[in-house]
């Protein structure tokens with residue numbers, strides 16, 4: 001429905017007030033905007049708006065999109081921006097605080113099996129919740145064959161630090177990022193799943209070559225540990241290596257390239273603030289310790305990182321060889337310029353939107369898609385500058 005006619009309906013029907021409390025999802029009709037990036041002019045179009053705190057976008061082979069909304073809705077958006085009603089069959093979610101419906105990605109075999117993967121905060125008894133991942137078959141208006149393949153246990157009370165992103169290594173494994181549910185000491189406990197990056201086979205079973213597969217009293221699904229709240233993850237298509245981001249405590253947001261069995265330090269070491277003393281970790285517990293990994297890259301002031309995506313293999317694009325990251329508190333799209341795996345420069349884009357950026361994905365043609373995390377959230381299409389026109 002058009003915005004104006006919807007407003008009139010809302011005014012005429014007081015009983016509809018509840019439905020009028022927020023905008024309905026609509027196709028974008030604003031004229032494209034432009035912005036000057038360090039590498040040339042960037043074009044910005046609104047594909048759709050009125051999405052309620054959209055969390056993740058998956059790019060469908062037909063040019064359309066699947067978008068999660070944190071309160072628990074999954075919608076299909078056509079290439080021209082038409083937004084569907086919520087799809088039926090989505091698992092129930094714990095939609096409080098940072099919880100709700102989180103990531104959506106297409107299965108590596110999607111073209112043949114129409115399977116998708118969803119991560120979400122799964123409700124448990126007594127107001128507890130935990131990160132979970134389900135697979136499902138995508139139909140026109142509903143999901144079918146919904147199957148939970150991963151559950152974080154134990155479930156805990158509290159609305160924060162669920163993660164979560166899903167990424168495939170191209171070698172029949174899936175990585176699931178999550179958080180420590182704001183119970184930081186758990187991140188060092190290999191007997192629980194909070195604060196761990198986990199790795200599964202695509203059928204949900206545990207790989208026999210996981211680093212703790214033979215351990216006693218440890219969770220065999222763990223890949224790496226000592227993580228805080230991992231809301232960004234992507235595999236570098238050039239190397240097949242997994243990159244991950246996590247929120248630091250009021251400072252010290254990190255990028256890591258997690259390796260099997262390694263300890264990424266939380267809450268023993270950090271580059272952020274020690275909440276107990278309100279002083280920097282650097283002055284209290286420290287930023288490094290034996291047997292623990294320093295971040296691969298770290299920000300002293302937290303951008304509050306969410307989704308991430310590589311833009312590589314597009315030599316015509318002036319943004320080729322970049323890592324793109326959504327920033328929530330930082331209200332921008334961060335572009336890290338890469339030389340190989342080395343981060344050599346940073347620029348912040350979309351700052352004029354004054355919006356939290358929740359997710360970013362890169363299409364097969366190098367087009368960039370971004371979600372703003374707002375009550376009236378948008379799906380944006382960014383056309384990066386051509387190398388031919390770069391300054």
Ligand SMILES: [Ca+2]
Pocket residue numbers: 226254264265266269270293294295
């Ligand atoms: Ca760390």
